[in-house]
Amino acid sequence: MTMLKYDPEICEKCETVDCLVRCQYMQFDLTQAKEEKLKLLAGESSRVLEGCATCYACEEYCPNNNHPFYLIVDRQEELSTWPVPIPLVKQQVKMMSPKGKITPGKVNTPLINLCFFPMLTGCIRGRLFDGTSLIEGSDIFCNIMWLHFAKNSVIRERLPKIIDTIQNNYLAENGINEFVCFHDECYGAYTHLAPAFGIDVPFKTVHLFEYLTKRLTVLKKEITPIRATVAYQRPCSNRLIPETQHWVDEIFNLVGVDRVEREYDRENALCCGTVLRAMQKDDIADDLQKRNLDDMQKVGAAYCVFNCPACFFTMKDMVTERGITPILMSELCQLALGQ
Amino acid sequence: MEKIYQELKKIVGDQYVSNQPEERFFYSRDGGTTEPCFPDFIVMPGSTEEVQKIVLLANERKIPITPMGAALVLSGLSRPLRGGIVVDMKRMDRILEVNEFSRFAVVEAGTSEGKLQAYLKKHHPSLKHSVPDAPPMATIGGNILIHGSGHLSALGGFHTEMLNGLEAVLPTGEIVRIGSCSVSPYWFSRAPLPDLAGLFLGWAGTTGIATKIAIKLYPDRPLNDIDIFVMEDADSVPDVIRRLSGTAVAEDITAIMTPVPEWASGFQMINVIYGAESKREQVLKRDLLRESVKKYIKDKVGGFMPLYSDMKGRFMEAPASQLVRFADVKKGGGFEYVGAIMPIEVFPDAYRKGLEIAERNGVTYSTGARIIGLGHTMMFFYAYAFNRADPIDVKKAQKALEETNEAALTIGGIPWKAEVPAQQGIIRRMDPNTFKLMGRIRQTLDPNGIMNPGNWEVPS
Ligand SMILES: Cc1cc2nc3c(=O)[nH]c(=O)nc-3n(C[C@H](O)[C@H](O)[C@H](O)COP(=O)(O)OP(=O)(O)OC[C@H]3O[C@@H](n4cnc5c(N)ncnc54)[C@H](O)[C@@H]3O)c2cc1C
Numbered sequence: 001m002t003m004l005k006y007d008p009e010i011c012e013k014c015e016t017v018d019c020l021v022r023c024q025y026m027q028f029d030l031t032q033a034k035e036e037k038l039k040l041l042a043g044e045s046s047r048v049l050e051g052c053a054t055c056y057a058c059e060e061y062c063p064n065n066n067h068p069f070y071l072i073v074d075r076q077e078e079l080s081t082w083p084v085p086i087p088l089v090k091q092q093v094k095m096m097s098p099k100g101k102i103t104p105g106k107v108n109t110p111l112i113n114l115c116f117f118p119m120l121t122g123c124i125r126g127r128l129f130d131g132t133s134l135i136e137g138s139d140i141f142c143n144i145m146w147l148h149f150a151k152n153s154v155i156r157e158r159l160p161k162i163i164d165t166i167q168n169n170y171l172a173e174n175g176i177n178e179f180v181c182f183h184d185e186c187y188g189a190y191t192h193l194a195p196a197f198g199i200d201v202p203f204k205t206v207h208l209f210e211y212l213t214k215r216l217t218v219l220k221k222e223i224t225p226i227r228a229t230v231a232y233q234r235p236c237s238n239r240l241i242p243e244t245q246h247w248v249d250e251i252f253n254l255v256g257v258d259r260v261e262r263e264y265d266r267e268n269a270l271c272c273g274t275v276l277r278a279m280q281k282d283d284i285a286d287d288l289q290k291r292n293l294d295d296m297q298k299v300g301a302a303y304c305v306f307n308c309p310a311c312f313f314t315m316k317d318m319v320t321e322r323g324i325t326p327i328l329m330s331e332l333c334q335l336a337l338g339q
Numbered sequence: 340m341e342k343i344y345q346e347l348k349k350i351v352g353d354q355y356v357s358n359q360p361e362e363r364f365f366y367s368r369d370g371g372t373t374e375p376c377f378p379d380f381i382v383m384p385g386s387t388e389e390v391q392k393i394v395l396l397a398n399e400r401k402i403p404i405t406p407m408g409a410a411l412v413l414s415g416l417s418r419p420l421r422g423g424i425v426v427d428m429k430r431m432d433r434i435l436e437v438n439e440f441s442r443f444a445v446v447e448a449g450t451s452e453g454k455l456q457a458y459l460k461k462h463h464p465s466l467k468h469s470v471p472d473a474p475p476m477a478t479i480g481g482n483i484l485i486h487g488s489g490h491l492s493a494l495g496g497f498h499t500e501m502l503n504g505l506e507a508v509l510p511t512g513e514i515v516r517i518g519s520c521s522v523s524p525y526w527f528s529r530a531p532l533p534d535l536a537g538l539f540l541g542w543a544g545t546t547g548i549a550t551k552i553a554i555k556l557y558p559d560r561p562l563n564d565i566d567i568f569v570m571e572d573a574d575s576v577p578d579v580i581r582r583l584s585g586t587a588v589a590e591d592i593t594a595i596m597t598p599v600p601e602w603a604s605g606f607q608m609i610n611v612i613y614g615a616e617s618k619r620e621q622v623l624k625r626d627l628l629r630e631s632v633k634k635y636i637k638d639k640v641g642g643f644m645p646l647y648s649d650m651k652g653r654f655m656e657a658p659a660s661q662l663v664r665f666a667d668v669k670k671g672g673g674f675e676y677v678g679a680i681m682p683i684e685v686f687p688d689a690y691r692k693g694l695e696i697a698e699r700n701g702v703t704y705s706t707g708a709r710i711i712g713l714g715h716t717m718m719f720f721y722a723y724a725f726n727r728a729d730p731i732d733v734k735k736a737q738k739a740l741e742e743t744n745e746a747a748l749t750i751g752g753i754p755w756k757a758e759v760p761a762q763q764g765i766i767r768r769m770d771p772n773t774f775k776l777m778g779r780i781r782q783t784l785d786p787n788g789i790m791n792p793g794n795w796e797v798p799s
Contacts, residue, residue: 085635085642087569087606095602277645280636282629286622313647 002156002198004074008041010066019058019068024270025284026051040075048072049081053284054148055271056239059192067196069147076150084278089149098139098158104169107133110211111170111179115186116141117309123182123330126339127222128215135179139165142189144237148275152197159189160199167202178204180211182330184307188240208307209247212333216254223336225256230332231301231324232259233292233315234269235308242267251329252305255336260299264292272311289318297322305332340379343400347382347424350392355383355430366407366425370666371675372725372737373415373758378405378425385430387506387514387550394548395512397424397789404510405791406544408449408481411473413675414758416485416543420793426548428480434458435551441527442466442556443503445520448480448549452658455479459556467491467559469498470657480549485756486541486680488709488718490612490657491557493589496712498554499540503528506551507539510785518553526553538780543756544791546784557590560614562621565654566628568609570641573687576607579641580683582631584714588613588624592710594717596690597665599705607690608644612655662722665705671726673733677743677761678720681752683710686717692746693721700739718755719747762795 020026020033026048028036039046052072059069076083096116112124114136124134140162146154171177181187190205216223232248245266252259264270270292273285296304296319304319306312307329316326327335340358347356357363358380367375379402384390397404403423410417419425428449436445437459446455453475459466469491471482482489487498495501504518504526515521517536518529529536538546568579576594584592591612598604611628615621628643635641646654653661666674681689690706697704703724708717721743725736744754744761748768754761766774777795781788 082639085569085639087571087640088642088644090571091569091602091606091644094604095600274645274647278642280629280642282625313649317648 004067004070005196005198006067006071010064011037011041011068014064016063018061018063020048022057022061024057024268025053025055040071043075043078045079045081046075049076049079050083052076052083053271053279053281054083054236054275056147056236057267057269060239060242060267070152070193070196073147073150073152077152082150084149085280088278089151092149093146093151093154096138096141096143096145098141098161098165099137100139101137102139102165102169104173107135107170107174107176109176109178110206111135111176113140113166113179113181113186113205115181115183117183120182120309120328123328126334127219127337128212128330128333128339132180135166135170140170142183142186144185144189144193147193148278155193156197156199159194159197163190163194163199163201163203171203178206180206180208182208183309184208184235184237184241184244187244188237192240207241207244207247208330209244209251212330213247213250213254216251216333216336219337220254222338223255224338226303226332226336228257228302229260229300230257230303230305231262231296231299232265233272233304233306233308233311234265235306235311236271236275237308238269248329251333255333257303257305257332260301262295262299262301264295272308272314274310274314289315293318293322296324303327303332305329343396343402344380346396347380347393350396351382351384351389355385357381366410366427367418369410369413369415369417370672371413371415371758372673372733372740373418376415376418376420377422378419379422380424381427382424383427383430387431387508390426390431390508390548390550391512391514393424393426394508394510394789398511398787401787401789403792404548404789406548408478409451409474409476411477412481412485412756414756414761416756416758416791416794417481420759420791423789428478428548431550432478436526437463437466437556438525438527439463439466441525442558443526443553444468444556445526445551445553446479448478448505448552450479450552451475452477452479452482456657459559463556465559466556468554468556469495469501471498472658472662474663475658479552479554483552483554484539484542484544484549488711490591492709492711493584493592493713494557495555496715499536501555502536502540503553503555505536505539505549505553507547507549509547510787510790514550515547520553538784543762543794545781545794546790558614560616562615562618563655564613564615564621564625565646565651566611566625567644567646567654568611568632568641569644570607570609570635571605572640573607573690575635575640576609576686576690577683579609579632579635580686580710580717581714583609583611583628584710584712586624586627586631587713588627589710590614593707594686594710595705595707597705597707599668610654665722666724668724669703669726669732671728671732673725673727673736674722675725675736675740676720676722677740677747678718678755679744679747679750679752680711680755681717681719681747681750683714683717685750685752686719688750689719689747689752692750693719693743696739696742696746697721697723700735700742702735702739704739719752759793763798766795766797
């Protein structure tokens, strides 16, 4: 088993315990946070394990990059503190397993990795994705989702195989060394989680935002500014890669939308709710979805922009009911290009 | 023969009678595994009076009559076991009345489920009837008379419990009305009269031909939702069903246990469908369901699947097209299932026995149960798909079906819409006085024994 690259000493000495004190789903004062942290370090049970919403935010809050969230998930699994009922976990593990349906073939750069979202292949079209090729399917599913299920063991088992599949079936054969991650989760998996878990990644990944920004810059003359206010629904996986956030603002500038300041954006973004429903915590999911939607409505958002397909599918109907148009980031760009 | 043919033509018109080999072939079989039985004539009446004339003719000449809806029962009940006339009811498909206040519809017995569903959607969108998962051409008459069940059975029970009354042509040709319509212009109820509907329900067309049917309708709510409770301990399923159904929230509860797709194998998925007038009601109902099974959620041994709204539609579809797809999974169009009516507590035995039989016989299977009422009983089904063009496959399915019928009886259940061998199994276990009473009733109603003979009989 690959060990988590994690330094307990850093946590022991930590004065702020931001990972817990800033948590949006559990309340801790500094003293309580320190106590709970010590329990986690000692491998003991803590109310953190039961109460964690698995929103990944503490990975972003930690000033020391010491992977507090990955540690929580390791502890949940070690102590069998399952956040989600066991049959649901087992069923998901089966459902999302690699199906061995790899069809190696000719691909070229820019290569878009659509992860395991077959329903989104229609998004890869038009001038925005001119000349790209596409890979997709269970065999290249990044598997980061098991962080929500206390199943780091599944990540440790499957991620190296997925990396191998991508490298040996798509990249090496075609002399390619990089691809664009359509989903935040993939980029987070390869650039943040894999190194923290000690898993080697032989290729380079480009975030969709970077790709979109560059493409929009090339196509600048074809853009008709949308001139609307948007609310951005930042996904949990983006907490692993906050360095990509500036691209969001750049894309919004390029397509002519105004990302209105609102309470639940950026470091204060709220979870879409799906994971909390899997945890059977519908009351919490109801509450945070309501706060999030109220907030979007209050600032007069005309669009709610998603980058995560899971957030999109979870929230699109409720957003629409509030008179706000749900849209994926790539589709927002297509709109500006008149496609 | 030619004379009878000419007389039938006189009753229904040239177009609606046939003695041709093509039609005789087609009407000799259904989609299940039973052997074909050829009719001599097929006739499609257009009115109660035409049905009456056909029955009088058959009585006079002592010709067997087999009523037929869409022949989708699959257990060969509308095959003419002793030849004679198949009376195909599909032309009698008029929707005669929809009463918005007392929530019922009066239809001709050959009206298809799909037609009534579409009609209500268009003309009475606030009402719906309980749709079975059979293909939409199944008839209301055929379904009600076999004690069918469907998408409102958790709310309203068996479809026979939703029957307000009927009109039927007796085997001797008299036209009778059963229920309030025998006294009043309204087809609102079977109470408070002596309930004669039982003379026609579950008899497989051996006591007369229903020509009109009145069924209860239910509110079609603007908001509809599904929760799927997933677990992997069959022994706990009866308790979970008892709890979920006890909330009286559900319109439909079905348990699905299927080996395909692979991710579903080994789990029991209990689908609970409910409607609501408002978001508040929807959330309240959801919370009641969660509260009822909180013990299992707390122990992490069961939980509700998180579902995107786009995924929910296919689980709530009425009828469920998934089932029809499964029915043809082997291609070649062969499908039959044992539906057994059972008490909820035998679920674990029924489940294990089903798996054992399917695996032993190497058949493609899917099992499940539809809960009737507030967990009062269930229709447990063992569905077997087979390739009709492959005789070995058909034989395997036949054997599995026979073993399943026997197992259902041993467990304490009763095969539903039982094919002839399963009827024999039921009769063997039945209180002899009950069977004698059935015989006396039949003899009284049908002295010449013309109605669907071969069913509910001791083999001579
Ligand atoms: C994929 C699939 C799914 C199914 N799901 C369900 C389900 O969810 N619920 C359910 O209840 N059933 C289900 N069925 C079983 C069956 O198809 C239905 O019950 C159907 O409604 C039977 O109606 P029918 O018109 O096909 O009747 P038929 O098969 O034609 O006849 C059934 C019996 O009733 C007699 N009969 C028919 N019409 C009359 C009449 N007017 N007067 C007197 N006797 C008559 C026939 O002689 C026969 O004995 C399913 C079948 C399939 C293939």
